[in-house]
Amino acid sequence: MLFYRAALPLSRRTLTYPAGVIRRHRKAIGSPWRRLGPGRQALLVLVHLRKGETFAELAAGFGVGTATAWRYVCETVALLARRSPRLEQVLRAAKRTGYAFVILDGTLIPIDRVAADRPHYSGKHQRDGMNIQVIAAPDGTLLWTSGSLPGSVHDLTAARIWGIIRRLEAAGLITLADKGYIGAGQQVLVPYKGRNKPTPQKMANSARAKLRGPGERANAQLKTWRILRKLRCCPLRAGQLVKAISVLQMREAG
Structure with a gap:
């Protein structure tokens, strides 16, 4: 497999926000050591959402298993969607x-x-x-x-x-x-x-x-x-994904 460096057209605050959400969540649940820190997990999720890369591609790029990449994305999307305004x-x-x-x-x-x-x-x-x-x-x-x-x-x-x-x-x-x-x-x-x-x-x-x-x-x-x-x-995840992205989009615009 070949690797290359790539840019993500998002601001630093759009990365900092989900990283903070992940960090607080890990502290709240007493999460043990993980392969990726909150910042790297947030970056992995942003790459998936913004560029549409598959879980296999994410796993290869970030040095984790495919199942781990899937868990990181599902966890972070759920955390962000909960912060969508009513x-x-x-x-x-x-x-x-x-x-x-x-x-x-x-x-x-x-x-x-x-x-x-x-x-x-x-x-x-x-x-x-x-x-x-x-x-x-x-x-x-x-x-x-x-x-x-x-x-x-x-x-x-x-x-x-x-x-x-x-x-x-x-x-x-x-x-x-x-x-x-x-x-x-x-x-x-x-x-x-x-x-x-x-x-x-x-x-x-x-x-x-x-x-x-x-x-x-x-x-x-x-x-x-x-x-x-x-x-x-699963189509049922569409609403949750859009809510999570809307939270990130508001951060990017703000």
């Missing part, structure tokens, strides 16, 4: 910050599934995947991500399952969303439907589309973590 906290913070609105959008995390797994097939995206709901600030800053549901679940249905619509109404926050959320209620502003719309409705659709643009960039930023470009693990 929706109520995010909406209260958005209200205090004085955001004029927030952006709600759904994204599909592709998965490696066979054709028989129809519940995971998204007709909108024409591929198998898991539905994730994302809330972003007006400037595109990622604020919150939901758990995962099969790709066949409609965005509006997913938003209702996670209680997003109800909580947005309770918080009194104006929300911009695409036509996948038509019928969500007055608090969620969606494009006007139909052909030959009057000029005011066309202008409103154009203005809202421009305001929603940063929210779509938030989804694109998530996909810069290559592990999310196509999951080859």
